[in-house]
Amino acid sequence: MTEKINLAEKLTLLDRPYLPGIVGYINDYKLQIVKIKGPFVWHKHDDTDDFFMVLKGRITIQLRDRDVELEEGEIFVVPQGVEHCPTADEEAHVLLIEPRDTVNTGDSGGELTAEPLQL
């Protein structure tokens, strides 16, 4: 049987920005936490929407036509196929939900591509 997940405790296990950590699953989706600081990489996911919820701090999800500013307790779902680039001036903490096989950098690849930790 699964146990409950305390997100703040799990976040202490991540030692750098943009290293995703899997804290659980719902069906074939992974529940991930990540620390955001500075710009990530422009990318898109051709097969899935992308769920962001801010747990601490604030982030900007840059889209090609506008910026979405998110604070604690706010959610934004990036639609399938839409290019985006998350960024944050100060370290912020985020809950991400995506299908299990989703790669963090989507179609872009590059040095920030990371296999998530199993927390």
Next chain:
Amino acid sequence: MTEKINLAEKLTLLDRPYLPGIVGYINDYKLQIVKIKGPFVWHKHDDTDDFFMVLKGRITIQLRDRDVELEEGEIFVVPQGVEHCPTADEEAHVLLIEPRDTVNTGDSGGELTAEPLQL
């Protein structure tokens, strides 16, 4: 294009416990908020896991063999097919994620069965 979702603002639109409100979607999953106060109904979902995240307050997810106590910032995923009954002594606010066609009372039905509001 979708807009960001402020969960605290959306929660003000729910006027009673156990009335679910849909705030968005990720693929074929609905993002729902609900106020919990007092016991819900024992039920299970034969086709899906069930995601609970406490946004405010604290809840107990009763299982047949134990209670799971959840505070703000904590998540519990009830596995597919497992009987559960959420409850809370004081009003608490929760984010739920389930497939779009999931009925709130699962296999049990009864008077708390509710079509979610579209918020």
